Every structure is written in structure tokens, then in C-alpha cells.
Amino acid sequence: MKTHYKIVLISLVSAVLSQCSQDKGSVISGIQTSYMDTSVHPGDDFNEYANGVWLKNNPVPETESRWGSFNEISDRNMERLKSIVNEAASDLNAEKGTDRQLVGTFYRVAFDSAKANKDGLTPIKGYQERIAGIKGPDDLIKTFAAFHKMGISAGFSFYVTSDLKNSKMNTQYISQDGFNLPDKEYYFQPKHDSVRIKYVSHLKNMSSLLEQRTGTGFDAMVVYQVEKELAEKAMNSVERRDIYSQYNPMSFDSLKKTYSNINWDLYFSELGSPSFDKVIVEQTAFLAVLNKMITDRKIEDWKHYLNWQLVNETANSLSEDVAGLHFDFFSTVLRGTKKMKPRWKTALSATDAGLGEPLGKLFVEKYFNAEAKKKVNLLVDNLTTAYSERIEKLSWMSDATKKEAQKKLSKIIRKLGYPDKWNDHSKLEITDESYCKNILNCNVFEFNRMLEKIGKEVDRTEWGMSTPTVNAYYNPSINEIVFPAGIMQPPFFDANADDAANYGGIGAIIGHELTHGFDDQGSQFDGDGNMVNWWTPEDSTKFKQRTGLLVKQYSAYIGIDTIHVNGNLTLGENIADLGGLTMAYYAYKKSLNGKPSPVIDGLTGEQRLFLSWAQGWKNNIKPEAAQQRLATDPHSPPKYRILGPMSNMQEFYEAFGVTEKNKMYIPLSERSVIW
Numbered sequence: 031m032k033t034h035y036k037i038v039l040i041s042l043v044s045a046v047l048s049q050c051s052q053d054k055g056s057v058i059s060g061i062q063t064s065y066m067d068t069s070v071h072p073g074d075d076f077n078e079y080a081n082g083v084w085l086k087n088n089p090v091p092e093t094e095s096r097w098g099s100f101n102e103i104s105d106r107n108m109e110r111l112k113s114i115v116n117e118a119a120s121d122l123n124a125e126k127g128t129d130r131q132l133v134g135t136f137y138r139v140a141f142d143s144a145k146a147n148k149d150g151l152t153p154i155k156g157y158q159e160r161i162a163g164i165k166g167p168d169d170l171i172k173t174f175a176a177f178h179k180m181g182i183s184a185g186f187s188f189y190v191t192s193d194l195k196n197s198k199m200n201t202q203y204i205s206q207d208g209f210n211l212p213d214k215e216y217y218f219q220p221k222h223d224s225v226r227i228k229y230v231s232h233l234k235n236m237s238s239l240l241e242q243r244t245g246t247g248f249d250a251m252v253v254y255q256v257e258k259e260l261a262e263k264a265m266n267s268v269e270r271r272d273i274y275s276q277y278n279p280m281s282f283d284s285l286k287k288t289y290s291n292i293n294w295d296l297y298f299s300e301l302g303s304p305s306f307d308k309v310i311v312e313q314t315a316f317l318a319v320l321n322k323m324i325t326d327r328k329i330e331d332w333k334h335y336l337n338w339q340l341v342n343e344t345a346n347s348l349s350e351d352v353a354g355l356h357f358d359f360f361s362t363v364l365r366g367t368k369k370m371k372p373r374w375k376t377a378l379s380a381t382d383a384g385l386g387e388p389l390g391k392l393f394v395e396k397y398f399n400a401e402a403k404k405k406v407n408l409l410v411d412n413l414t415t416a417y418s419e420r421i422e423k424l425s426w427m428s429d430a431t432k433k434e435a436q437k438k439l440s441k442i443i444r445k446l447g448y449p450d451k452w453n454d455h456s457k458l459e460i461t462d463e464s465y466c467k468n469i470l471n472c473n474v475f476e477f478n479r480m481l482e483k484i485g486k487e488v489d490r491t492e493w494g495m496s497t498p499t500v501n502a503y504y505n506p507s508i509n510e511i512v513f514p515a516g517i518m519q520p521p522f523f524d525a526n527a528d529d530a531a532n533y534g535g536i537g538a539i540i541g542h543e544l545t546h547g548f549d550d551q552g553s554q555f556d557g558d559g560n561m562v563n564w565w566t567p568e569d570s571t572k573f574k575q576r577t578g579l580l581v582k583q584y585s586a587y588i589g590i591d592t593i594h595v596n597g598n599l600t601l602g603e604n605i606a607d608l609g610g611l612t613m614a615y616y617a618y619k620k621s622l623n624g625k626p627s628p629v630i631d632g633l634t635g636e637q638r639l640f641l642s643w644a645q646g647w648k649n650n651i652k653p654e655a656a657q658q659r660l661a662t663d664p665h666s667p668p669k670y671r672i673l674g675p676m677s678n679m680q681e682f683y684e685a686f687g688v689t690e691k692n693k694m695y696i697p698l699s700e701r702s703v704i705w
């Protein structure tokens with residue numbers, strides 16, 4: 031299932047979600063000199079200099095849309111997880127509700143393609159009958175609710191999380207949802223013409239298959255028109271970065287009055303939700319359109335739409351012909367991936383998505399490296415100290431704002447490795463009935479857990495990422511940085527490598543996450559996670575001038591063909607990359623205690639720090655995936671995550687003797703120094 035959009039944009043270090051591993055090939059410097067193309071001057075193209083040989087020798091595999099450090103680690107690590115799930119799956123007598131039973135049964139059924147083919151579309155037959163029985167808007171809304179509980183998107187989405195203005199309490203959000211192209215602009219902009227045409231033919235193909243196998247298909251053109259109408263007043267990816275415009279609290283009564291065609295009482299009673307009196311509508315114009323569509327559109331149109339949503343959102347867990355058709359559009363057309371991954375990998379990813387915590391627990395028991403956690407904890411201390419010293423020295427910021435920034439920095443919570451407290455999954459039903467049913471059961475289980483939060487205080491111990499994940503995030507509402515066990519691995523962290531590589535790897539990522547607390551979005555939240563303005567107006571203006579330089583710099587970069595990077599969409603991540611690398615540099619310098627850095631492999635420590643950052647972002651990508659990411663991914667393409675921050679750093683110019691003759695050179699007056 032895809033995750034629904036949320037207003038609290040949890041800031042990841044990377045949009046790749048993958049798993050971890052141990053890199054046996056690490057050299058003592060932590061830098062892979064064999065990847066480098068030293069015929070390129072580091073000041074002309076640092077990506078080619080650091081990764082040129084690797085880039086030439088590592089094309090994107092057919093089963094991937096891009097290939098880089100995150101994928102390499104994930105790939106190797108999946109072998110480790112495979113032994114865990116296989117062992118659990120072979121135990122047919124595991125006690126019901128235990129992690130072993132849940133993970134083992136889920137994986138066993140997911141892996142069984144013969145069973146999936148034999149089941150065909152039976153797992154969704156009952157829901158198709160429910161759709162057929164819809165008689166009017168009230169039945170429709172009830173079906174929306176039933177679908178939402180199962181993680182099937184329809185019309186809009188509802189979720190519960192901390193209140194942006196009262197971070198201790200949970201509150202209710204309603205968000206735009208229910209259209210399937212990557213961004214609303216795909217329905218309207220000429221540059222997406224060819225994707226749109228292929229999408230409509232995908233709808234037609236899926237409808238034929240559904241009709242052939244169940245007797246009930248859907249009208250592809252009607253479905254497309256419903257999605258397009260939903261998308262029209264929705265916000266695009268850039269507009270969704272404006273948090274204030276999406277914080278529209280209203281009472282439950284006024285929700286009912288304003289969007290009166292939707293029977294909200296019925297919707298929430300079908301969900302089994304406790305009552306509440308406040309809701310935050312993220313996109314008011316979108317919801318107004320949906321409200322109108324509920325009665326303006328014929329009920330038959332909605333039935334077509336729901337049949338499509340049903341098969342689309344469950345496709346991967348159905349027979350291989352359905353899953354294959356889904357893959358052809360969403361992976362091949364949109365991302366350029368030519369071949370499906372082997373079944374064990376897709377089954378393992380689905381297990382992680384549905385049962386992240388039980389799988390994480392088994393993973394930690396077998397593989398957690400307590401030594402790595404201790405060392406990463408120390409690095410977080412050093413990065414935080416470097417940050418505090420940098421803030422104190424900033425020439426552009428007033429003492430009043432500095433004081434507030436320091437206060438916020440001192441309150442940042444860290445979560446390292448895995449949760450202190452695991453959620454109880456013992457009541458979750460995972461059986462041998464069907465792959466599809468198991469996924470839906472996981473979704474219902476999580477939805478119910480979410481409903482239980484209504485009216486309660488926020489549980490600040492919760493994790494938003496599974497333990498084996500190779501990634502990290504900052505969450506502004508809790509003012510926390512989170513590093514799962516998965517990222518505490520080479521090439522990002524290696525206990526045996528020289529410090530410079532670790533500062534340029536995990537150190538810069540820690541700095542990146544800390545900086546999210548002070549990027550264009552994070553800076554709108556205080557140390558307690560509340561959306562509060564703590565800036566003086568003058569400092570706020572100066573901050574915008576400095577971030578404006580970054581918008582200009584990145585917008586000039588070309589992503590692919592003639593398509594530029596969107597400097598507004600990627601601003602938060604670009605601020606975080608610049609802040610993270612800067613902080614890593616100063617934390618490393620401080621660790622040297624005034625001594626010159628050791629030279630290893632003919633490289634100074636300062637040079638190795640920049641190389642380590644660059645080698646973490648080595649990456650090849652399919653053109654289709656590049657295009658989609660340029661339109662929707664808040665992270666800049668990896669190449670510019672290397673070139674962008676370095677071009678602003680005098681420290682980089684000095685480390686490699688970069689002058690105005692080099693291509694990466696930016697005149698001092700145009701460089702952005704923020705944190």
C-alpha cells in the first residue's frame with residue numbers, strides 16, 4: 031500500500047526505504063579510492079571525482095529504478111533478513127500471535143505465488159459485492175470508511191497525530207487523497223502527456239482483466255475523469271510544503287455544515303471512531319470539490335472508481351497477472367524498472383511494511399550492534415556541540431533569535447537503534463487464508479491503533495520507521511531525530527574506519543537531521559514541537575534571503591534533459607544537506623584538538639570527509655525515475671546533494687584548492703551560508 035500524505039512532513043534523509051548490512055570491503059580510511067576518477071578535478075565535478083569509476087561500472091540493475099549506496103546495503107542485508115523470515119516460516123507450530131508466528135505466516139503466504147495464482151481475485155470478491163450494493167451517497171461514504179480502515183485510498187484520507195499547535199495532544203486530520211498519479215500536476219501539465227495516455231490505457235487493461243476474472247470491470251474513462259476532478263483543486267507537491275495554509279481547524283459541527291453532502295456521523299461510526307469535537311482540514315478547496323462530487327456524480331461513477339481503487343491497491347497481493355499489470359505501469363512506465371524483483375524480495379518488503387515492529391524485534395535479537403549505538407550516540411553529542419558553537423558565531427543572526435535557537439537545539443530528543451517499547455501485536459490475525467487478507471488485516475490493525483489515540487496525549491516513544499530501515503528522520507512535532515539500527519552500518523558508519531569518513535558519513539546525516547529542526551519548515555516549530563514563531567522579523571527576513579540563494583542555486587541545476595531541479599520543492603532538504611555537511615566538518619575539526627588531520631591514502635582528513643559524503647550519495651538512475659523524482663521528491667538528485675552544499679562551503683574550496691577557474695566555483699556574494 032502507498033502511504034497517505036501527511037501534513038507533518040517528517041523529513042527523511044533519503045526517499046529510499048531499504049535495509050541494512052555489513053560492508054566487508056571497507057578499507058581503513060573508510061574511502062573507496064577504487065571508485066574515484068582522479069582525472070577529473072574535484073572542483074569541476076566532485077561527483078565524477080569521487081564516484082566516476084563506480085558510476086561507469088554500476089548501471090541500474092533491471093529490477094531497480096536507481097542504484098546507489100542505499101540499494102547496495104539493502105540488497106546485501108536482505109539476505110540476513112531472509113534467514114530470519116525463512117526460519118520463522120518453516121515453523122508451522124509457532125504460537126499464535128507471537129512475533130515468530132506473525133512474521134513466519136505472513137512471509138510464507140506472501141512468498142507462495144502458486145497459492146496467489148490459485149486464489150486469483152477471490153480475496154477481493156466480497157468487497158466488489160459491497161460496491162455493487164451501494165445505493166446512494168450514504169452507502170458510498172460507509173464504503174469509503176470501510177476502505178480507509180483497510181488502507182485502501184478513496185476520495186480523501188483521515189488520520190490522527192499530534193496537533194501542530196499543541197504537540198502534547200493528538201488531533202484529527204482530513205487530507206486530500208484518492209488520485210493515483212504521482213502529483214496533481216500529472217493530470218494537467220503538457221509535459222506529462224505521455225504518462226497520462228499510458229495511465230488511461232493501464233486503466234483499460236486492468237478493467238478488462240478484472241472483468242474477465244470476476245465479471246465486474248469498470249469504465250476507465252469515468253475513473254480517469256473522477257481522479258482528474260479530485261486532483262483539480264488539490265495542492266501540488268510545492269504547495270504542500272506550506273504548513274500554515276494546511277492548518278485549518280474546525281469544530282465537528284462546522285465540518286458537518288461546511289461539507290454537508292458527506293455524512294460524517296455515518297463515516298465515523300463506520301470507522302468505529304470515538305467522538306471528538308475538532309478536526310483539521312488540510313486542503314479546504316479540495317474537500318469542497320469532493321463534497322460537491324459526492325452528490326453531483328452519478329452513483330455508478332463512484333462504483334467504477336471504487337472497483338478500480340480496490341484492485342489497484344491490492345494488486346501486488348493478488349495473482350501474478352494482476353500484480354504484473356500493476357508493475358508495468360507503476361514501476362516500468364513511471365520509474366523505468368524493467369523486471370520485477372524475485373518473489374522472496376517482494377514478500378520480504380511486504381513483511382517489513384506490514385509487520386515492521388515484529389520483524390524489527392527478531393532482527394534486533396540476532397543482529398543489533400550495541401557498540402555501534404554507543405559510538406553513534408557519542409557522534410550525536412559531538413554534532414550537537416558543534417551546532418551550538420556555530421549558532422553562537424553566526425554573524426547574521428541577532429542574540430534574541432540565537433537564544434531561542436539554542437533552546438530548541440538543547441531540547442532535541444534522540445532515538446537510536448530501536449524502540450524502548452514495542453507495540454503489542456499479539457491480537458493481530460495473520461493466517462494461511464490469503465496474502466491479500468493478511469495485508470488488509472495489518473492495515474486494519476494499524477488503523478484501529480490510530481483511532482485509539484483520539485482524545486489522548488501523544489506517545490512520544492513511538493517510532494515512525496522500522497528497525498532494519500537504512501534511513502533516518504527528524505520529526506518537528508516531537509523535536510526528535512531518529513536513527514534506526516539499519517543506518518548504523520558502512521558506508522555511513524564503520525567502527526573500524528578513520529574518524530573523517532564517519533564524520534562525513536553518519537556525522538553529516540546526524541547534522542542533516544538536526545538541521546531539519548531549523549530548515550524552512552522546521553524553523554516554524556519550537557523546542558516543544560509547537561508551531562510557534564520564535565524569530566525576530568529582521569532575522570526571519572535575513573533567513574529568507576539566505577534560503578532564497580539556495581532556491582536560485584538549485585533551480586539552475588539540470589536534473590535530466592531540459593528539466594531543472596525545483597529549488598522550492600527541495601529547499602528543506604538542501605538547507606539540511608548544507609547544514610549537515612558544515613556541522614560535520616566543524617565537529618571533525620574539533621575532534622582533532624588543533625592538530626593537523628592525518629593523511630591516509632594520500633588524502634587529508636578534510637578531503638576524506640567530503641569524499642565520504644559524496645560516496646554515500648553515489649547513484650545511477652533510470653530516466654523515467656529521474657523525471658518522477660524531479661516532480662515529487664523533496665530531495666535533490668544525489669549528484670546535487672554532493673555538488674550543491676560543497677559549492678557553498680569555503681571549507682571545501684580550501685580542502686581541494688578550488689578557484690574561480692573551476693566549474694563548481696560560486697562567487698562569495700552568491701554563496702549561501704545559513705547554519
Ligand SMILES: [Zn+2]
Nearest residue numbers: 041042043606
Ligand atoms: Zn532530510
